[in-house]
Amino acid sequence: MRVLVIDTALDVCAAGVFEETSSDVWSCLSSVVExxxxxxxxxxxxxxxxxxSxxxxxxxxxxxxVTVGPGSFTGLRVGLAFALGLGAALDRPVxxxxTLDGLAASVEPAGQVVAAIDARRGQVYLRGFLDGAPDGEPAPMDIEVARERLASLSGPVRVVGSGGSLIVPDGAALVDLQSADLxxxxxxxxxxxxxxxxARPLYLRAPDATPPTRLPGQARVRPVEA
Structure with a gap:
């Protein structure tokens, strides 16, 4: 099988073409990560x-x-729109x-792995994995709560992703990887x-932007004084 992968969900713009040359052996034909x-x-x-080409x-x-999030609201939609358009033009599945699954899959799967992305506003997007399999659903979590959650885990833990440095407890290994390996x-x-x-956006938190309270040109409504 030959696949094209696209990643724009985090602070990279990346694409690569990979081919499975034999059972579970993959060859990179071309890739760029910017x-x-x-x-x-x-x-x-x-x-x-x-x-x-x-x-x-x-x-x-x-x-x-294509990566669908969690990540940058604008970035992930750019990659999604492009991938879906290309898939429709080529009649290929998308x-x-x-992104959390991709980060976890980028490290050796044995044991406990926690993928964490800096979500800003004092939170991280978090998901745990055990021997390569997801251990719970992805969720936004306050940094202090995430630290406590990781500290409560028994045995060796590896933490990967941009949020790792914010939450890694004593005894856990921090993997220096900010985006998923292609x-x-x-x-x-x-x-x-x-x-x-x-291929649809995975939003774990509402966007920071809020809809306008009035239409363009519409007069402001002043509160009625009692």
Whole structure:
């Protein structure tokens, strides 16, 4: 199987084409990872064009995987829209990939792994894994609560992701990885059932932006004095 993976959910703009050359052995045909907090919409098209052109063209792809969050509201929607449009044009399935699952899959799966993303506002997005399998649902969590949760775990724990340095307790190992490894995302893409992993945003918290209270040009409503 040959898959294209796209990651714009965090502070990177990344794409890669990977092929399974034998049972569970993957080869990277072409990949690019560019750190960036903004500007994904301008960069993702040329980046995908380049990695796909360098690996045999769009017709050679069997499946597309794209990160769906949690992460940047704008960034993840850029990647999603591009992946869905490309999948429709090529008539290829598009698989949605959790950034937390991708981070956990990027490290050795044995034992306890906690994937944590800095969610700002004193919180992290968190999910635990045991021997490579999810141990609970992903959730936003206050930093102090997350620290207590990790401190209560018995046995060795590895923490991966941008939120790791905020919550890692004494005795836990911090893995220096801020975004998911693209090969790990390719493996998740190939293993997933597309119908069970739809490419739609995974929001664990409401957006910071709020809708306007009045339409453009509409007069402000003054409170009635008692």
């Amino acid at each position: 750190p960036m907090a903004r500007g994904h919409q301008e960069r993702i098209g040329p980046l995908v064009r380049d990695v796909v 360098a690996s045999g063209g769009f017709d050679s792809l069997d499946r597309i995987g 698989v949605g990939l959790s 090969e790990a995302l390719a493996r998740l893409t190939a293993a997933a059932e597309p119908a069970e992993r739809p």
